Amino acid sequence: MKTIYLDNNATTQVAEEVLDAMLPYFRDLYGNPSSMHTFGGQVGRKIREAREQAAALIGAQPEEIIFTSCGTESDNAAIRSSLTAHPDRRHVLTSRVEHPAVKSLCAHLSRQGYRITEIPVDKDGILDMTQYERALTPDTAIVSLMWANNETGVLFPVEKAAELATERGILFHTDAVQAVGKIPINMKANAIDMLSISGHKLHAPKGIGILYVRKGTKFSPFLIGGHQEKERRGGTENTPSIIGLGRACELVAANMDTENRMVLLLRDKLEAEILARIPNSRVNGTRLYRLPNTTNISFEFVEGEAILLLMDDYGICASSGSACTSGSLQPSHVLRAMGVPFTMAHGSIRFSLSIYNTEEEIHFVIEKLPSIIERLRSMSPYWTLGEQACSVQ
Amino acid sequence: MWEYTDKVKEHFLNPRNVGEVENPDGIAEVGSIACGDALKLSFKLDEKKRIKDIKFKTFGCASAIATSSALTEMVKGMTLEEAMKVTNQDIAAYLGGLPQKKMHCSVMGKQAMEKAIENYKGGPPTEPAAQIICECFGVTEREIEQAVRENNLSTVEEVTNYTKAGGGCGGCHDAIREIIERVRAGAAPVVRPKISNIQKIRMIEETIEREIRPSLKKDGGDIELVDVIGNRVLVATRGTCATCKAADITLKHFVELKLRDFVSPELVIEEVTP
Numbered sequence: 001m002k003t004i005y006l007d008n009n010a011t012t013q014v015a016e017e018v019l020d021a022m023l024p025y026f027r028d029l030y031g032n033p034s035s036m037h038t039f040g041g042q043v044g045r046k047i048r049e050a051r052e053q054a055a056a057l058i059g060a061q062p063e064e065i066i067f068t069s070c071g072t073e074s075d076n077a078a079i080r081s082s083l084t085a086h087p088d089r090r091h092v093l094t095s096r097v098e099h100p101a102v103k104s105l106c107a108h109l110s111r112q113g114y115r116i117t118e119i120p121v122d123k124d125g126i127l128d129m130t131q132y133e134r135a136l137t138p139d140t141a142i143v144s145l146m147w148a149n150n151e152t153g154v155l156f157p158v159e160k161a162a163e164l165a166t167e168r169g170i171l172f173h174t175d176a177v178q179a180v181g182k183i184p185i186n187m188k189a190n191a192i193d194m195l196s197i198s199g200h201k202l203h204a205p206k207g208i209g210i211l212y213v214r215k216g217t218k219f220s221p222f223l224i225g226g227h228q229e230k231e232r233r234g235g236t237e238n239t240p241s242i243i244g245l246g247r248a249c250e251l252v253a254a255n256m257d258t259e260n261r262m263v264l265l266l267r268d269k270l271e272a273e274i275l276a277r278i279p280n281s282r283v284n285g286t287r288l289y290r291l292p293n294t295t296n297i298s299f300e301f302v303e304g305e306a307i308l309l310l311m312d313d314y315g316i317c318a319s320s321g322s323a324c325t326s327g328s329l330q331p332s333h334v335l336r337a338m339g340v341p342f343t344m345a346h347g348s349i350r351f352s353l354s355i356y357n358t359e360e361e362i363h364f365v366i367e368k369l370p371s372i373i374e375r376l377r378s379m380s381p382y383w384t385l386g387e388q389a390c391s392v393q
Numbered sequence: 394m395w396e397y398t399d400k401v402k403e404h405f406l407n408p409r410n411v412g413e414v415e416n417p418d419g420i421a422e423v424g425s426i427a428c429g430d431a432l433k434l435s436f437k438l439d440e441k442k443r444i445k446d447i448k449f450k451t452f453g454c455a456s457a458i459a460t461s462s463a464l465t466e467m468v469k470g471m472t473l474e475e476a477m478k479v480t481n482q483d484i485a486a487y488l489g490g491l492p493q494k495k496m497h498c499s500v501m502g503k504q505a506m507e508k509a510i511e512n513y514k515g516g517p518p519t520e521p522a523a524q525i526i527c528e529c530f531g532v533t534e535r536e537i538e539q540a541v542r543e544n545n546l547s548t549v550e551e552v553t554n555y556t557k558a559g560g561g562c563g564g565c566h567d568a569i570r571e572i573i574e575r576v577r578a579g580a581a582p583v584v585r586p587k588i589s590n591i592q593k594i595r596m597i598e599e600t601i602e603r604e605i606r607p608s609l610k611k612d613g614g615d616i617e618l619v620d621v622i623g624n625r626v627l628v629a630t631r632g633t634c635a636t637c638k639a640a641d642i643t644l645k646h647f648v649e650l651k652l653r654d655f656v657s658p659e660l661v662i663e664e665v666t667p
Contacts, residue, residue, distance in 0.1 A: 301426070301452060302452070303429065303430065303452060303453050303454050303457070304454075305395075305454035305455055306405070306453070306454055306455050306458060309402075309405065309455045310406075313406070322429065322454070323429040324429060324430075324453070324454035328560065329428075329429065329530065329553070329557050329560030329561065330429075330529075330560070330561060331429070342426050342427040342429075343426050346426070346429050346452075378411070379408065379411050379450055379451055379452075379458060380450060380451070380452040381422065381431055381432070381433035381450040381451070381452055382426055382431070382452055
């Protein structure tokens, strides 16, 4: 069975070009970039090149790029470093819809005595900027807001938020794991101090990430060890993955406009057709400020895990914000923060596309999904009621 | 990804007895859309007061649908007394097991069956007003006590897996801990929920079909269940088994062990000539 992969916010396929760039550094060129000999030194040169490629993608300077092991490490490093830099400040400002990498860390910090403020979002997932501005205090050590939401794709106005923080002398970090490569980012034109990137969300392998740290920002390392990354992150470099990520950044920088336009067309088609063909379905999150590849659709009166497993039977891969898929007993914190009603929240499905999706695949999903939803609704004790309610309207 | 058994997947993909029985003798609805799963059960009895027809409608995940389907298959043909004795463990066992975090689905099935029978008998039995312990999921003290007793639970996490209680805000964890202590102090350790005779026969048949027959058939043999008297399982051997000198050893070491594993540790296997 062919796999139709519409779960690219979870992880992406490694690009062929990326894999090709990496392979020699497993097999033949295994030297340590810190070594004095030519054999290691040539790997060091290649890492410099990767750093330049990554910097170019976001309009940064190469020395502002620190390679890490993943987005989560980048988030942890940024927030913890800020707290170390300002030991007198005890307040962390974030949002209600952050990825667990930030959310769980903040919960942990709260138990250690830090004051955490989570700014709410409205029903469309839009950040309350008035509350945000009011929550910036002289005690605030760091603001951490995600650029794009992993579940809904909704974009936060992080550039504006960073300005407001910087004006008050507060450090600003953004988890841009979902945004990098999907929307243009230029660090020269904003006030963001730190930004997290994850390799495997942009067709590089898993286990590699980046923390961008603006020049002049006080930084204290998360992993203490050797002199690597200018003593900002100890540990021998993951050379093949760094080189792969550099190549992935180069690819995405060269093709972002055309590729994203194509992805956007496919996403819009998928979304429009699903909404047209399946009654009692709706999009979660604003459609005005959103990633081009993501749509989060709720199907009323059915449960997400059941939908996923029936799609899985056709080889269609997606994710859900339902309770059953999270392993917890409540729907995703993002949908709850948006106040999505329970009848909808349990039946939410996230489709996230990539440049490797085809029109044919989208057609296949559009064709199969209505009968999947219908089948589950025919089993649902709530559906008849819902149907009646609709026909009355 | 959840680790579901093939049987769970099969019941999810091809659920039995979906719908609502016309003019039912008993009906029940448990769960709610807010909680993420809900089950509506309706049944009809025949003139011998056995369950003739039973149907379900379920909103929920794959395991909620599969347990509903399994329950209806299990109790069909049973008297209400027998159906009342089907425990959530029986439902889970019928499906070859459920992930720990999904055990609450089997509890939901058990509760729906009980409630539908109560409905048939004319409303809920007289009992002290139900005290809600978990506000997030509306779980009562009695439900938690029952789950702890029947499943021999000892931690809050287990209670959450089986009843959902404590899976929201976490404000009731201390109250759940107290219930666990109280039930465990009062009750002797539960070894295994008691199963009815019909239940036992069904489970033995299931185990023979699923676990035993395929292995015997590989060697050209077969086995047939003749009768179950108490814990004595009477079987007849067929094919090469009937003439094989090693058949005795196979019966004792393979068949009996399997049945003891899957059904009850007290079972003794006996060969009869049909």
